[in-house]
Amino acid sequence: MKIVIAGGGKVGSVLCTELSTEEHDIILIEKNETILDSLINKNDISGIVGNGASYDIQQEAGVDTCDLFIAVTPQDELNMIACILAKKLGARYTIARVRNPEYSSHFEYVRERLGVNMMINPEFESARSISRIIKFPTVLSVQSFANNQVELIEVEVHESSVLANLSLNDFRRQYGNVLVCAIQRGEELIIPSGSDELRDGDNVYVMGDKQVIRKFYKTVRPHKNNINSVLIIGGGRITYYLIGLLKEYRMDIKVIEQNQEIAEQLSAAYPEIEVILGDGTDQEILQQEGIDNYHAFVSLTGVDEENIIASLYAAQQDVNKVITKVNRELLLRIFDTLGMESIITPKRVIANSILRFVRSLGNPYVSDVEALYRIADNAAEAIQFKVKATSKVKNIPLEKLRTKSGILIAYIIRDHQLLIPSGQDEIKENDHVIVITKEKKFDDIDDILK
CATH class of the missing domain: 3.30.70.1450 (Regulator of K+ conductance, C-terminal domain)
Known part of the structure; x- marks a missing residue:
């Protein structure tokens, strides 16, 4: 399949890596020659320096004969214009990354009118992932299938857990219509059989219909209470979408944001929540705002290291659920040694959506x-x-x-x-x-x- 990608940023770089390993013909359009050369050297792709919304550049990239055109530059408007042009030139399918909340509320209308096959929003999809984790505090991650009828959850097995040293044959007899799909044991991934056994330290992926899964996870870590309050660090786009998703659950939500303009905008959009102007990574401020009184802590600043440090501190305060945004996947390897829980990587969330479409x-x-x-x-x-x-x-x-x-x-x-x-x-x-x-x-x- 011939795929043209406009934009070599966080999402574009992941797509180049993932799609090139699946033996597609990838052509990357990127303004920054240094970034383009770096991605060409790392992946089996070709590239063109230029603007992805330029007619001449798209012609040079062969967009008229491509199966899929993906626009993931930092600018929403440029992505939409690039996709419209690509469709007119003859691209079979187009995907645009659109992040602005003003556009996101009219996705279907804009998509149909402009002829863009798929519009994706990394921040909104990340917020949806976080809201699912908050709804199910006993699990590390949640994925849905079959129109939300079936759920795949990730749980960690502790020494004191009812799952520790349980064979899968006994697991099925004990929990009925719940299936262990995979076991991550250190660096090893096991697609299990009935003779396998769950051990302390395993991350276990369990699947079942929604009602059965909810009963199951309540028995796995019953000491975890439902989440009724959330402290969020950072007031960016993910926070904006997350508050909108959590409002219906009537949670006590507080946001700490150090940029006054962003804090004021968030407070105006959601006057019913408390927005504090301050540095959410400052431990004194976290103590003043009562971090130990919150059931969940979500760190969503734009700096990975700050998110990690704030999350480690929250974990030390015995917050029930700690969720951390990390953009650089290299840092994820460190998390295993730190004992962190739920991690959100926006570019990975969107890359998975695009891979599914491809x-x-x-x-x-x-x-x-x-x-x-x-x-x-x-x-x-x-x-x-x-x-x-x-x-x-x-x-x-x-x-x-x-x-x-x-x-x-x-x-x-x-x-x-x-x-x-x-x-x-x-x-x-x-x-x-x-x-x-x-x-x-x-x-x-x-x-x-x-």
Whole structure:
């Protein structure tokens, strides 16, 4: 697939790395020659120095023959103009990154009028991820499938946990229709069988329908109370969207922001919440604002190191849930040694959304990619396919399917029925099938076959 990307910033660089490893033909348009050269040297891509919204530059990049044009420059307007131009030139599909809240509230209207196939907002998607974690304080991450009917949650096993030293055979007998999909044990990722055992320190990925999962996670760490109050550091776009999502839960929300103009804008947008002008990384201010009285702490400043330090301090104050924004993925490796909990990386959230769209274009005759999430530090993928009539996996008992190693067929959604399949079950046409895989190039359900 020929893909042209305009913008080599945080999101653009991730897309270059991810998409080039999936054997696509990638051409990057970037104004800064130094950034462009660096990304070309790191990835198997080609590039052009210039403005992604320029007719001549798009012509030079071959946009007229490309399958997908992605505009992820820092400027919303430039991204939309670039996509409109690319569509007129002949690009089959276009994606624009749009971050401004004024545009975000009219996504569907703007998308239909401008002919942009997909509009993405890193801050809003990150806020949605944070709100899900706040709603389910006993888990480290939450992903949804099948129109929110099925959830995949990540929990940590502690020495005192009811899950410690539990075999998966006993797990299934004890918890019923809940499936352990993957186990992250240090650097190792295990796609488990019934003989595997959960150990202290494991991060376990568990899947089930929403009601069953909610009952399950309440038993895993029952000492954690529901979250009724949130202290947020940083008043940027993610905070703006997050407050809007949390308002309906009637939580006590306080924001600490050191930029007076941003603080005033946030206070005007949400007069019902408390906005404090100050440095949220200052421990004295955190104490003055009663950090130990809040159930959750979310650090969303623009500086990774400040977010890490503030989150470590919050954890020392025994705040129930600590959520941290980190942009530089190199720093994520440090988190394992620090014992941090939930981490949000906006560029990764958006890259996963775009990857899902790209995979959905792969082989629409066999199946559609309806959902895609990277789990376990990107070591595996959870993918939801819709099965078409031409698929080779149909009408064969799963125990007789010759699948590749490192694959788990986790769930089948058939009409309104949710199935954790056994060896005797079969995949049918129009089923929605959730697969866990260590491979990262599946764009249709038949890719699971040897």
